[in-house]
Amino acid sequence: MNLILKNGIVYDPINGINGEKMDILIRDGRIVEDVPSDAKVIDVGNRLVMPGGFDIHSHIAGGKENAGRFLRPEDSVKKVFVRTGRLRSGSGYSVPSIFPAGYEYARMGYTTVMAPAMPPLSARHTHHELNDLPILDKAAFPLFDGNWFVMDCIASGDIDLLRNYAAWLLDATKGFAIKIVNPGGTEAWGWRKELNGLDDPVPYFGVTPREIICCLMRVCEDLNLPHSIHLHCNNLGVPGNYETTVETIKTCKMNSKDRQLLHLTHVQFHSYGGDSWKNFESMSEVIAKYVNRYDVTIDTGNVLFGDTTTMTADGPLEYHLQLLTGRKWVNKDIEAETAPGITPVLYTPRSPVNAVQWAIGLEIALLADVEKVMLTTDHPNGAPFTAYPKLIALLMSKKYRDGVMSRLNKAVESRAIIGSIDKEYDFYEIAMVTRSNQARATKMLDRGHLGTGAVADIAVYDINPIEISPSDYATIENAFSRSFLAVKDGQIVVRDGEVVNPTQGKTYWVKAEYEKWIERELKEYFAEYYTVSIQNFFVGRDELRREVCVRAQA
Amino acid sequence: MCVLRLKDRSEICIEVDSLLPEKISGMKAEEVEKVKIRYGKLLVDAGEFFDVEDKANDTIIFEGNLEKVKRIGFGMTRGKIIVKGNAGMYAGAFIQGGRILIEGNAGSFAALGMKGGEIIIKGDCGDRAGSAYRGSEGMTGGRLIIYGKCGNEAGFGMKGGEIIIGKESGLFLGSGMVGGVIKAETAKRAGSGMRNGQIFLDRYSDDTLPPGFLYSGVVEVDGTAYHVFTGDHAEGKTNGRVFIKSL
Numbered sequence: 121m122n123l124i125l126k127n128g129i130v131y132d133p134i135n136g137i138n139g140e141k142m143d144i145l146i147r148d149g150r151i152v153e154d155v156p157s158d159a160k161v162i163d164v165g166n167r168l169v170m171p172g173g174f175d176i177h178s179h180i181a182g183g184k185e186n187a188g189r190f191l192r193p194e195d196s197v198k199k200v201f202v203r204t205g206r207l208r209s210g211s212g213y214s215v216p217s218i219f220p221a222g223y224e225y226a227r228m229g230y231t232t233v234m235a236p237a238m239p240p241l242s243a244r245h246t247h248h249e250l251n252d253l254p255i256l257d258k259a260a261f262p263l264f265d266g267n268w269f270v271m272d273c274i275a276s277g278d279i280d281l282l283r284n285y286a287a288w289l290l291d292a293t294k295g296f297a298i299k300i301v302n303p304g305g306t307e308a309w310g311w312r313k314e315l316n317g318l319d320d321p322v323p324y325f326g327v328t329p330r331e332i333i334c335c336l337m338r339v340c341e342d343l344n345l346p347h348s349i350h351l352h353c354n355n356l357g358v359p360g361n362y363e364t365t366v367e368t369i370k371t372c373k374m375n376s377k378d379r380q381l382l383h384l385t386h387v388q389f390h391s392y393g394g395d396s397w398k399n400f401e402s403m404s405e406v407i408a409k410y411v412n413r414y415d416v417t418i419d420t421g422n423v424l425f426g427d428t429t430t431m432t433a434d435g436p437l438e439y440h441l442q443l444l445t446g447r448k449w450v451n452k453d454i455e456a457e458t459a460p461g462i463t464p465v466l467y468t469p470r471s472p473v474n475a476v477q478w479a480i481g482l483e484i485a486l487l488a489d490v491e492k493v494m495l496t497t498d499h500p501n502g503a504p505f506t507a508y509p510k511l512i513a514l515l516m517s518k519k520y521r522d523g524v525m526s527r528l529n530k531a532v533e534s535r536a537i538i539g540s541i542d543k544e545y546d547f548y549e550i551a552m553v554t555r556s557n558q559a560r561a562t563k564m565l566d567r568g569h570l571g572t573g574a575v576a577d578i579a580v581y582d583i584n585p586i587e588i589s590p591s592d593y594a595t596i597e598n599a600f601s602r603s604f605l606a607v608k609d610g611q612i613v614v615r616d617g618e619v620v621n622p623t624q625g626k627t628y629w630v631k632a633e634y635e636k637w638i639e640r641e642l643k644e645y646f647a648e649y650y651t652v653s654i655q656n657f658f659v660g661r662d663e664l665r666r667e668v669c670v671r672a673q674a
Numbered sequence: 675m676c677v678l679r680l681k682d683r684s685e686i687c688i689e690v691d692s693l694l695p696e697k698i699s700g701m702k703a704e705e706v707e708k709v710k711i712r713y714g715k716l717l718v719d720a721g722e723f724f725d726v727e728d729k730a731n732d733t734i735i736f737e738g739n740l741e742k743v744k745r746i747g748f749g750m751t752r753g754k755i756i757v758k759g760n761a762g763m764y765a766g767a768f769i770q771g772g773r774i775l776i777e778g779n780a781g782s783f784a785a786l787g788m789k790g791g792e793i794i795i796k797g798d799c800g801d802r803a804g805s806a807y808r809g810s811e812g813m814t815g816g817r818l819i820i821y822g823k824c825g826n827e828a829g830f831g832m833k834g835g836e837i838i839i840g841k842e843s844g845l846f847l848g849s850g851m852v853g854g855v856i857k858a859e860t861a862k863r864a865g866s867g868m869r870n871g872q873i874f875l876d877r878y879s880d881d882t883l884p885p886g887f888l889y890s891g892v893v894e895v896d897g898t899a900y901h902v903f904t905g906d907h908a909e910g911k912t913n914g915r916v917f918i919k920s921l
Contacts, residue, residue: 194807194809195809
């Protein structure tokens with residue numbers, strides 16, 4: 121289909137376009153310079169036009185998401201989606217089923233999403249679920265953190281073996297990047313031990329978190345993967361954990377090529393000062409300083425108030441959290457790989473801890489270099505992804521932040537610095553933190569911008585960005601929650617905030633070269649440690665409904 | 675007041691959560707007939723199943739055998755509903771205010787997740803009366819009165835409010851309770867896993883208490899002497915108590 125979007129006010133940071141009125145021409149799913157004269161013309165009349173949204177970290181599909189749905193039937197009744205026309209039914213507020221998750225993302229103008237924590241053994245489940253995710257393009261990051269084979273390789277100092285294994289595992293799970301969650305911590309917890317810092321050895325294996333991070337970073341650079349290692353640091357959610365985070369950032373000592381060396385995820389949960397919940401405070405300023413200085417990118421992991429479900433491959437964290445809240449909890453042990461946990465939480469404005477957490481997430485987004493920040497709520501850990509419009513409005517409006525702050529626990533005034541930050545994001549910066557930074561960080565250079573040759577993933581919001589004032593935050597929030605028009609691969613998928621065309625997106629995975637002998641070695645390893653054989657472990661290309669193989673050239 | 679008379683008993687369940695006082699108050703009879711209700715998987719007019727008399731105000735009367743009519747007074751916040759006959763499942767579920775009077779029996783899940791208001795059931799009641807919606811926290815307020823018997827797991831996970839059962843209750847009355855008061859004639863395995871709240875029973879029958887309860891003497895409550903058991907100690911620290919009039 122050929123399409124012209126006329127008279128939009130365009131924000132496209134990669135091409136340096138900051139609020140210019142222009143036309144966008146689309147042919148065969150790509151943005152082009154000219155189209156045949158019979159192209160359909162849509163006049164979007166001074167509305168805000170951006171590339172399609174890109175969420176780099178959102179737990180929408182996989183084994184633990186399903187366990188979360190089982191654990192929380194009461195979450196399911198909160199939001200019920202009735203089947204209408206070509207849209208399928210579903211339910212769930214913080215752990216929605218897969219069809220409504222796709223529709224809700226598309227309604228907000230998002231067109232790409234990354235499932236960031238796929239236990240290798242759950243890869244088949246994850247991909248089959250992602251196959252059902254409508255509209256959006258997607259990819260999944262396999263977990264490498266508590267993997268026995270990885271730790272064995274590191275303990276014996278065999279980086280060559282680790283590199284081959286990493287490349288094989290990406291192929292076997294059809295994964296996109298190396299994800300590390302609480303390196304070594306989950307395995308240590310299995311031995312009833314806690315790791316306090318980067319240099320505490322994991323019991324039995326004798327490797328330290330620092331070694332795991334550095335070796336996998338080395339492997340990631342050697343394989344030249346499109347995305348850097350995607351790291352969830354040690355000591356998540358522990359008061360005083362900012363020191364661990366700073367130490368982790370300092371591990372970036374290599375020379376990088378054309379992207380960051382390290383992506384730190386949900387940094388809000390890793391920027392806590394103090395030494396107990398009583399004197400818990402924000403350390404966002406220190407973290408932002410180190411983020412700006414080193415070759416890292418971050419996503420924020422904002423907390424917004426309300427009821428949600430926390431789920432992470434960081435088993436010990438969820439265990440400690442349920443001891444605090446006294447609510448129900450599930451741990452999913454994944455054999456020789458990892459152990460995700462799930463427990464519901466309620467973030468309340470009255471709680472001093474939750475109020476400061478709310479502030480830290482915003483402070484990081486406001487203080488760190490805007491080229492390095494990506495916006496997430498770590499769906500569903502900080503809030504469901506449907507809270508993004510609210511988050512955007514909070515970043516754009518100091519008045520909104522002050523209004524919310526006046527209703528929070530007073531701890532937010534003394535233990536956080538949000539009140540003293542006057543910065544307000546503009547639409548150009550919003551386009552960076554929700555679109556272009558993600559495309560750069562994952563080297564998916566065909567998206568996140570509107571230049572010639574880019575995929576025609578476009579979001580149009582019902583707002584005039586030139587006339588709107590930041591104090592009108594309600595209008596901004598409303599506009600971002602219902603896109604006026606969303607285009608995916610050149611097809612109109614959303615009109616006036618309603619999904620009109622549930623298309624099928626693609627699954628991206630990375631193929632890095634490995635040598636054949638690795639399979640022979642792994643065969644024995646699988647026979648000894650796994651409940652499945654290596655043949656049944658391997659996810660075939662034909663199992664992905666629309667797959668795109670990205671080749672990593674070492 | 676508006677009278678909704680069921681025409682004939684449907685084999686497939688009907689769901690009437692759109693026929694609440696706050697939703698239809700002020701409508702004429704013809705308008706009430708046009709309100710959509712759920713019939714199996716279809717949405718149909720209320721008039722297909724009910725004869726409607728008079729314009730609606732804050733009181734609604736249902737007549738006929740409504741065993742297959744689910745969700746009467748579902749989530750209601752004010753007004754009054756009278757059911758002249760039996761009611762189906764989920765009668766008064768998630769009610770926040772107002773009153774419901776059921777003159778016959780009620781199905782399972784009556785007063786599920788109740789937050790406030792009052793429900794009176796003259797007959798018997800099915801399972802899980804006044805209990806928690808699966809996965810969530812239990813009843814937090816209001817009063818549920820059942821004149822007859824009730825089924826298993828009444829008051830499951832209860833946090834507040836009051837349940838009064840005229841005759842005996844089934845298995846696991848008030849299990850997992852953390853607050854509120856339940857009264858019944860007798861029950862089986864009452865208060866299993868309770869950590870707070872009170873259960874009053876008239877007499878001890880076979881297997882009334884699970885093994886985690888300890889006898890702690892006789893106390894007088896409102897002029898009546900009760901034998902008190904504390905528990906469920908299987909849960910660790912607990913403040914739950916079961917009062918039994920005669921052992």
